[in-house]
Amino acid sequence: MVSNLLAGLLALLARDAYAQSARGSDFLRFGCSQLVVERVDPIVNPGAVFSPHLHQIVGGDSFNVTMDPMTIDPPKQSKCTSCKMVEDFSNYWTASIYFRSPENGTFRRVPQMANGMLNGTLLEQEGGITVYYMRPFSGSNKKTTVFSPGFRMIAGDPNTRTKASGPLVNCHRCLSKSERITGGSGAPCDRSDTAEFPSKPCPGGIRVTVIFPSCWDGKNVDSPDHRSHVAYAPGNSSLAGDKCPASHPVRIPQVMYEIMYDTSEFANPDYYKNGKQPLVYSFGDTTGYGAHGDYLFGWENGSLQRAMDALGTNCFSETCPVLKLQSGKDLIACTKEQQAKEDVDTNRCL
Numbered sequence: 001m002v003s004n005l006l007a008g009l010l011a012l013l014a015r016d017a018y019a020q021s022a023r024g025s026d027f028l029r030f031g032c033s034q035l036v037v038e039r040v041d042p043i044v045n046p047g048a049v050f051s052p053h054l055h056q057i058v059g060g061d062s063f064n065v066t067m068d069p070m071t072i073d074p075p076k077q078s079k080c081t082s083c084k085m086v087e088d089f090s091n092y093w094t095a096s097i098y099f100r101s102p103e104n105g106t107f108r109r110v111p112q113m114a115n116g117m118l119n120g121t122l123l124e125q126e127g128g129i130t131v132y133y134m135r136p137f138s139g140s141n142k143k144t145t146v147f148s149p150g151f152r153m154i155a156g157d158p159n160t161r162t163k164a165s166g167p168l169v170n171c172h173r174c175l176s177k178s179e180r181i182t183g184g185s186g187a188p189c190d191r192s193d194t195a196e197f198p199s200k201p202c203p204g205g206i207r208v209t210v211i212f213p214s215c216w217d218g219k220n221v222d223s224p225d226h227r228s229h230v231a232y233a234p235g236n237s238s239l240a241g242d243k244c245p246a247s248h249p250v251r252i253p254q255v256m257y258e259i260m261y262d263t264s265e266f267a268n269p270d271y272y273k274n275g276k277q278p279l280v281y282s283f284g285d286t287t288g289y290g291a292h293g294d295y296l297f298g299w300e301n302g303s304l305q306r307a308m309d310a311l312g313t314n315c316f317s318e319t320c321p322v323l324k325l326q327s328g329k330d331l332i333a334c335t336k337e338q339q340a341k342e343d344v345d346t347n348r349c350l
């Protein structure tokens, strides 16, 4: 309970990332602008141009249709990254959300928007993704071991259509108009969040949170389901402490995404009558339970470990002197042409 309260408090401060009081806290938090939006998925459908569903991808521009863990070298193969930290050529991606018109059944991709005011600016072009790397929020051992080259994992499952038991690890926050810029307060996936799509209009947008596992088997950079080489820590808080199960003994940094969807145009109360809601994930999910995220490690050798070890001293959020930062202009300039070319704003594969 104490650790839950602590996690809640720290995460509350996290929402106000610029607060001096939060310095010395436990995470990197930085913005990444959109690299490309396309139906490509090198983890689940390597080689496929037109993977089954649409993704929005940020990070290093070596992102590709095939990214074999044995041969890729994102820091070498990328020319730029759309993330704030220039040593970070990882790729981060999630599904898109569509609005299905209750009036005529047509689909429109819900635009993304920037998340809060990272260092006083709205940095993330077309929304992008805000990325966290967190060390233990409770327990005495703050040490984490960063990922090996080639490492990848998935949080959540697009095939899920029912609510999972245990703490929420993927969730939706329905924002009021006044929360549009701040992105909402409170701990990620707390009582204000829902596993399912919000059941009411969200004029300030929807913040989707994806929380990855914090424990690793210490050996495999991948597994057949892209999940079983990692595990969530035991306990009932989605923000993990320093413990890991014997099967997955290595405490890795806990990765978390926040994705902001601008639902202001789709906030007509009529769309929410009789238990209905008009949103659908790009993989055909109208429940929201299938929310998920994909992670592919690509930091320059040693840089992420250096940053994780510096957390709690002068490294916090997007201010971390052991890392090199680029300007918002430069990260926004890093984009990539679709390899799976199609109009993604009206979807034909649902």
Ligand SMILES: *[C@@H]1O[C@H](CO)[C@@H](O)[C@H](O)[C@H]1NC(C)=O
Binding pocket: 061, 062, 063, 064, 065, 066, 077
């Ligand atoms: C993507 O993969 C193709 C085929 O393997 C390769 O020719 C191309 O250089 C790759 N692009 C990047 C950016 O790595």
Ligand SMILES: *[C@@H]1O[C@H](CO)[C@@H](O)[C@H](O)[C@H]1NC(C)=O
Binding pocket: 101, 102, 103, 104, 105, 106
């Ligand atoms: C369908 O309805 C939506 C509103 O729900 C409207 O914005 C759109 O223009 C309509 N499209 C067509 C083809 O009528």
Ligand SMILES: *[C@@H]1O[C@H](CO)[C@@H](O)[C@H](O)[C@H]1NC(C)=O
Binding pocket: 001, 004, 235, 236
């Ligand atoms: C979390 O788990 C502990 C025991 O493991 C229990 O005492 C506590 O009530 C739980 N808290 C919540 C919020 O479920």
Ligand SMILES: *[C@@H]1O[C@H](CO)[C@@H](O)[C@H](O)[C@H]1NC(C)=O
Binding pocket: 301, 302
């Ligand atoms: C990464 O850095 C460590 C120590 O700085 C070094 O021992 C290791 O060989 C490097 N690995 C690669 C792949 O460059």
Ligand SMILES: *[C@@H]1O[C@H](CO)[C@@H](O)[C@H](O)[C@H]1NC(C)=O
Binding pocket: 119, 318, 319, 320, 325
């Ligand atoms: C944040 O802004 C301040 C002042 O505008 C600047 O000095 C600092 O370098 C910025 N930090 C980052 C991480 O961009």
